[in-house]
Amino acid sequence: MEQLHSRGPVAEFAREPVLELFRRAFDAFNRGDIPAFEATWADRVDAIINQVSPYVWTGDDALRQWLAASASHSTSAGVTSATITAGAPLELEIVGGSAFVVMPVVMAFVQSGVALRQRGTQVCVLNKTEQGWRFKSLAYGGEAPTEVI
Numbered sequence: 001m002e003q004l005h006s007r008g009p010v011a012e013f014a015r016e017p018v019l020e021l022f023r024r025a026f027d028a029f030n031r032g033d034i035p036a037f038e039a040t041w042a043d044r045v046d047a048i049i050n051q052v053s054p055y056v057w058t059g060d061d062a063l064r065q066w067l068a069a070s071a072s073h074s075t076s077a078g079v080t081s082a083t084i085t086a087g088a089p090l091e092l093e094i095v096g097g098s099a100f101v102v103m104p105v106v107m108a109f110v111q112s113g114v115a116l117r118q119r120g121t122q123v124c125v126l127n128k129t130e131q132g133w134r135f136k137s138l139a140y141g142g143e144a145p146t147e148v149i
Contacts, residue, residue, distance in 0.1 A: 015092060018099050018126060021133040022086050030083045038063060042127055042134040049139040074109075082109040090121070097128035105140075108148070116145040 021040055028036035045062040049055060052073045057066040074082065087104035100123075107118045120142020127136045 015094075018092065018094065018101065018133055019089070021126060021135070022101075022103060025135065026084045026086060034067065038067075040135055042129065042136045045135070046125070046137040047139075048137070051141065078112040080110050082107060099126040099128075099133065100124070101126065105142075107142070109145075111145070115148040117148050118142045118145040 025037055025040040028034075028040065041063050044060060046058065048057045048062055048066045050066065050070070052066075052069050054069070057063075057069075074080070085106045085108070087106070089101055089103050091100065091102040093100045103122045103124065105120055105122050107120065109116055109118075120140055123139045124135055125137040126133045128134075
């Protein structure tokens with residue numbers, strides 16, 4: 001069984017398909033293409049933990065419930081124009097058909113006419129399927145948003 005562990009560089013041949021999943025997911029999110037974003041996820045999601053109430057989603061409809069809660073929160077909070085940018089992985093481990101990734105991210109958005117930025121970290125578990133790598137679990141936490149000057 002292939003095992004690659006890294007708190008820095010991982011062999012590019014193994015690392016690139018995993019990072020490509022993040023690029024596709026973030027590109028879809030940034031375009032507002034929810035079907036393309038959903039396509040980067042496994043058919044059954046184990047857990048999503050996020051700073052939007054009720055904070056945790058599990059089960060067969062976890063992804064759609066999380067997306068709906070996030071959209072509702074954004075609407076009620078006056079948030080628009082959200083985009084996500086990823087940094088270099090802080091940790092990337094691949095064992096067979098599973099991957100564990102710790103990824104710094106920056107979310108930029110406008111809230112009530114004010115441009116804000118929030119730095120945070122996503123901790124993700126990915127599974128390799130016949131269609132390629134897919135998100136299986138995600139936890140996100142971040143600092144308080146700051147105004148973009």
